[in-house]
Amino acid sequence: MPVKGSAIFKIALAATIALSGAVATVAAVPTAAYAAPASSVNGKITRSEILQRAQYWVDQRVPYQQGPGANDSGGRYYERSDCSGYVSMAWHLGSALTTQSLRDVSYELGSFDDLKPGDILNRYDGGRYNIHVVLFAGWTDGTRTTAKVYTESDWGEVAKIAYMSRSALNNGDYRPWRYDNVIDDAVSAPAKPSLGIRGSVIAADGNQVTFTRDAGSGHLQVTYLPPGGGWQTSDLSVLAGTAVSAGGAPAAFVQANGTLGVVTADAANGHLRITYKPANGSWATSDLTNDVGAPVSDGEVTTQVDASGTLSVFSRNSVNGHANLTYLPSSGGWSNFDLTTNVGTAVSAGGAPAAFVQKNGTLGVVTADAANGHLRITYKPANGSWATSDLTNDVGAPVSDGKLGTAVDESGTLSVFSRNSVNGHANLTYLPSSGGWSNFDLTTNVGTAVSAGGAPAAFVQKNGTLGVVTADAANGHLRITYKPVNGSWATSDLTNDVGTPVTDGNVSSVLGNDGTLSVYSRGSANGHLHLTYLPTTGTWATTDMAYQAGTPTLD
Template identity: 30%
Template sequence: MAANRTARRIPALLLAAVLGAGLTGGIAHADTVTSGFDTSSGTGSIGPSGGPGSGITRDQIIARAQDWVGQGISYSQNQGWQDAATGGPYRTDCSGFVSMAWGLPSSMVTSTLPQVATVTASNISGDTNINPGDALDYTADHVVLFDHWTDSSGDFAYDAEHTEGQPTNQSTDSIYSSTLEGFAISNFEALQYNNLTASIPAPATPSVSVTGPGNGAAVTGSTTLSASASDSTGGAALSTQFSVDGVNVGAAQGGSNPSVGWNPGSVSPGRHTVTATTTASNGSGSAVASSSVSVEVFGRGSAGQTFLDQNGKTLQFQLGSNGNAFQDYQTVPGGSPWSGWGAQSPLPSGVTFTAAPQGLLDVSGKAALYAPASDGNVYENYQTAPGAGPWSGWHALSGLPSGVRFSGAVAGTLDAGGRLALYATGSNGNVYENYQTVPGGAPWSGWHETTGSAGVALAAGPVAFRDVNNKTVLYAVGSNGNVYENYQTVPGGGPWSGWHALTGLPSGVTFTSRIAGGTDANGKTILYVTGSNGNVYENYQTVPGGAPWSGWHVLDALPGGITFGGGPDLFLDAGKKAVLYVRGSDGNVYENYQTVQGGGPWSGWHTVNALPSGVSFTGEVAGTVDAHGHSALYVIGSNGNVYEDYQTVPGGAPWSGWHTVNALPSGITFTAQHS
């Protein structure tokens, strides 16, 4: 209690009359007026100035409530409280508290408060028109005082006396909850005190505009969401909540220039909506406005060996000659120095890895890795904090399906529900799925076959990503050399379409590599695969998110005397143009890119840079766009080390030239794997 206040407790004269039967536990209420503190002799310095029962502003109601909250006045149905700020005495239970806040002449009870108020809603469930200083009254049992909305989604703060021995405090809940203070929320009605006087006008609709990123901007790595907010009424408090595709990013921010950090890697590549929702509030009410822009998240839509972490630093993962997974990462987003190659975590007991780990970010921004091991199972390792260690350590994700072992790289994506979903090819030639049942965590569903047999065995290493409709799509090469498709018919769930050949094969050609796939700047799914003649073939949707497909066709003529080996790597560059990188038969890396967003003509195949002295490349290319918008490529050389080449200008030349990222770990070389 403040030193400059005079306060006193007033004991009950008729304790038994107050308590009654059955009020010894749980949330309590007042159903009996107890003489001795049922009549107030004054309203204190906070007012109302005309004495008990005179006109009062919403600001005064909230200030009076906060006086008791700040002092933590203990609940009791058989005591009263008075002090210099709020006057009194008032009974220190739930209805006495509301009577005090409204500055009433006496301490009313839950059933009599409606006599001095107007019922603005007989059922408050879902009612977003409640204002500060209104009472939420369950006339048979309990009442609380509405304080303010905490966001634009129905969450609010309220002040209350709760139950015997507990202090007055402020709590939060949602207007869409099923209960309030342990009672059905539908039992509560909203009461507006009849003797309100306006101190200030309710806020007008605020102005808000997203100032960063710009509409249509391409983003990757650590990104700041910012807005400009203002209130034309003057004096209102501003609170702005940022969201991406309806999912809140961080906490609401105050002031006229709010901002918050966001990691684009937490969503799939493609178009996304950034929204700033500003609430202007004062003691007389609140008003809400929002502003949105569309941004393009570029980069990789599926799990890969190279991707950006929560902080915008590029991560690399490789398979070492000892069967363990190694990592190297930027210590500064988009630049050097790198950490140096080190074992990612100790190997699980008795196993080695048979393919390089594939990684991506979960819904919380934590990096997660998945790799098949020599026992045929898939192992997991994940960051325990977004953008930082320690890592969980390698552990088997789930038990193996009966009689099945997994081989080849694991495919993965973040589904429409924010859950990691993994796909691996079994020894029986079918593709199996395993997904988180809770976004960002366990338990997992367990491995099960994706629906619909393709009629042929599917090769190891499917590709998985989300299309423009947020449905997970899968593509795999069959044993007959054709490409097969399976897709969700509902975003984030089944049933699946079943495996089916995408389109007919080109004449005289079968497909021999893994597939590179993603979504272009126009929202169309685009696929690339290497044919038995050593050329790269393209197939794309002519309508975003659906058929018909263009059919398989040669992307561009082969460079003179060169054929391509292995699968191409695909991503969108800083200009939202699709770019492809593939290893040629001469051991160099070749590039081909769209000259127009979402379409041709293509640049034609050409080398990125000259080979390093005495080295040729043996693996497939793994590429990404770094935190500064530069395309960056990584590939294993014939000496077993990893080489890097990156753009020095976002989306264009010149390139840095091929160079090693770091020295090899002692006694280790890296094994060529696809990305």
């Protein structure tokens, strides 16, 4: 409980985000959905539940007062709604403690860098701890210079989210503390991934675009950054009439004529849906199952545009598991081609097919055989016919759970990143432009953590660096593994090094026209879309797109 009339830090966020020089703005925070509390009074509590409880008082606009107090989301009454009462409620304590007595149920951390969401910052006050306390919600940037906090600050104000610079925390002599009964959230992937490796693209006009699915409504959502503008988000189910989607993650594309689009599966009937926006037109949607006979899908889809301008949509038939191709040439109408029936591609399982186009014009797709987990490649040379081969039998690729990613670098090497279904190792199976296939175990040889969740998100930077982003199965940390064009493979932990929140492994990556590498991930604690990015000149940074753009929570 702070001393009445004491000076309270009221720090406004005045940061800039490196992407396109856009100024960071805080959008209205979506109201959280409040489930019955998972914790008991004074019991173990996850970090995500602490933040959910804190958000409830923000949404209820609970005023600062030292009596009477207010109820939590479950109806439990807390006798004070001052700063320490706020923390007590968020931690689900039995009563409203003071800034001093909060120390009885917590322990001091070594530094600000040890902070995790749900911890607190308590003003030292010469050891008296009798001024002010705030609840830490995370860092807004990779260099950890600005903290996002929940606070009840003073009379006449209400519970709110505020931003405090690291220098203000130091100057105010705040100390980091952790609740004795806090536990980290379990890392688990949602049954329906709402973000995938094909979720992000750079549009013809330079827009950086990411498609996701809203957890609350199932609506298709687009979050985008226009060149020289600020982040925005739109609901395409409302704007264009896109059906509520289910199954796998949205798969984006940009055609040679500048049309931007995304493919999903209708939750009601499995119909393959395409939502698109011509370069100078408006958003529209159509049903590829009704209109062109595309088979019903489980939503595990991917897209690819080849050198001729043909748009290819690879999907898995939800009736028989067949691999299917639905395609639109640059001039002509849509067609369907059953790769299992016509080429012999094995019935597939696991994640979405991973498509690619090689430098020589070969179009292809990689899948996992449902019968044995063998890695399968199905391909068509520019002037040839479709063929398929078993990379596990033929070149020793490890069996896979179907979580796959592909990349073609400047040398023409085709890289297939997969997860070994036996031991979870990250693996690379690659084909140079001249030479034969090889395998490289990234976990054994580089130290890439055993991964979990979604498919690996591969990338090639403008300087030729090849890499892949995954999630650590042990703790959900976002991991990047990379190889400079003339260097050796290396790996680093973006959660430890940059502050990216833990993730369930549903990630995407995209390279901006200015060379900025952007990695999007779904935070496993709160379902927020997070952007972690590396400019061509500069250092890594991270931001929460729920607050940066208003992107709804992902399912």
